[in-house]
Amino acid sequence: MHELSIALSLVDAVCEELPRLGEKVSIRRVLLRIGPLAGVSADALACAFEIASSDSPIAGARLEIEQADGRALEIAALKVVDAAADC
Amino acid sequence: MLPRIVEVRKNVLKKNDLAAAALRDRFRAAGVCVVSVVSSPGSGKTAFLETTLALMRSRYRTAALVGDLATECDAERLRRSGAPVRQITTGTVCHLDAEMIERALDGRALADLDCLFIENGGNLVCPASYGPGEQLRVVLLSVTEGEDKPLKYPTIFNSADIAVVTKIDLAEAVGFDHAALLRNIERVRPGMPVLPVSSRTTYGFSSWMALIARRIGDAQPEPTPVHIDG
Numbered sequence: 001m002h003e004l005s006i007a008l009s010l011v012d013a014v015c016e017e018l019p020r021l022g023e024k025v026s027i028r029r030v031l032l033r034i035g036p037l038a039g040v041s042a043d044a045l046a047c048a049f050e051i052a053s054s055d056s057p058i059a060g061a062r063l064e065i066e067q068a069d070g071r072a073l074e075i076a077a078l079k080v081v082d083a084a085a086d087c
Numbered sequence: 088m089l090p091r092i093v094e095v096r097k098n099v100l101k102k103n104d105l106a107a108a109a110l111r112d113r114f115r116a117a118g119v120c121v122v123s124v125v126s127s128p129g130s131g132k133t134a135f136l137e138t139t140l141a142l143m144r145s146r147y148r149t150a151a152l153v154g155d156l157a158t159e160c161d162a163e164r165l166r167r168s169g170a171p172v173r174q175i176t177t178g179t180v181c182h183l184d185a186e187m188i189e190r191a192l193d194g195r196a197l198a199d200l201d202c203l204f205i206e207n208g209g210n211l212v213c214p215a216s217y218g219p220g221e222q223l224r225v226v227l228l229s230v231t232e233g234e235d236k237p238l239k240y241p242t243i244f245n246s247a248d249i250a251v252v253t254k255i256d257l258a259e260a261v262g263f264d265h266a267a268l269l270r271n272i273e274r275v276r277p278g279m280p281v282l283p284v285s286s287r288t289t290y291g292f293s294s295w296m297a298l299i300a301r302r303i304g305d306a307q308p309e310p311t312p313v314h315i316d317g
Contacts, residue, residue, distance in 0.1 A: 005184075006100070009100055009103070013097055013099050017097070021093060028090055037242060037245060039242040073098065073099045073100060074096060074098045075096070075099060076095065077092050077095055078092070078093045078095055079090050080090060081089075081091075
């Protein structure tokens with residue numbers, strides 16, 4: 001439940017970035033940094049992210065989790081492709 | 088076209104953090120002391136708040152927000168103290184976040200309050216990451232839960248300011264080892280103040296009331312500074 005709420009916040013936070021990434025981009029990967037004190041289970045979050053993102057503009061994006069320090073819970077980077085190139 | 092990597096560096100809970108910061112500003116401007124209470128289900132949050140509100144009634148203007156998955160039971164119990172109480176039913180969500188608090192406070196004047204209590208759900212894992220903008224976070228654990236709780240749920244003990252040990256009137260009956268609990272708290276959060284109380288007998292509440300009174304004093308808007316020369 002807890003990770004699902006965080007996954008939904010994560011999807012919102014990534015979607016907020018979309019306008020500045022250019023037109024018709026697709027997000028391939030979301031690189032997330034999680035600290036041991038963030039109170040978040042990486043496995044549960046990865047599972048929740050699939051569900052939370054499935055019906056969103058970033059559907060299909062994969063979550064990559066990297067260990068960080070302290071309470072960190074931040075999106076470090078996004079791997080993006082221009083959707084037009086895919087056609 | 089090759090994929091590109093865009094650096095973002097953005098806190099996932101930024102929206103909650105921003106909402107919590109806005110709430111904190113609002114609480115500060117209104118001079119209201121906001122205390123949140125977290126614990127696992129059945130630790131005695133509602134009983135603790137019932138006694139707290141009853142004891143504060145004659146001296147302070149208090150109010151409470153209580154979060155639960157369903158029902159108005161807790162709110163009804165707390166309303167008997169005479170304080171205004173709002174229940175937030177969270178549905179399937181296990182915590183209160185800053186946005187829910189903001190919605191629940193909608194339209195409520197805060198300046199006529201000295202102290203607002205927020206009963207934040209019933210688990211020790213989740214509210215650890217979601218701050219609702221409180222000034223004092225109290226984690227409750229009852230003597231019936233076992234002395235090892237702090238070791239099992241270190242995150243909430245790390246993020247809380249004070250630990251209140253409830254149902255101390257049952258300590259003997261359940262063979263509660265107070266020294267072991269203090270050791271365990273010290274291991275996860277060195278220096279954390281620990282307050283044993285009984286909401287039924289009001290044991291320990293004079294210390295708790297003194298602490299709240301200090302916090303309420305601290306929350307009052309700063310008077311205009313007066314400069315004294317010499």
